[in-house]
Amino acid sequence: MFLRKRIILTLVMFIISLILIFVGINKKEFESYYRKAINVCTQCIGIG
Secondary structure, three states, rough: OOOHHHHHHHHHHHHHHHHHHHHHOOOOHHHHHHHHHHHHHHHHOOOE
């Protein structure tokens, strides 16, 4: 019984995470995070 609930909860969480990933991709959110990551890396190394 407990194992069945755990599997269902895992599947629900997986489906929700996939939905949120696709929403973020459609809104082009990854571009802003990628740009910020590049800025932080170049500042830490001292290039920019």
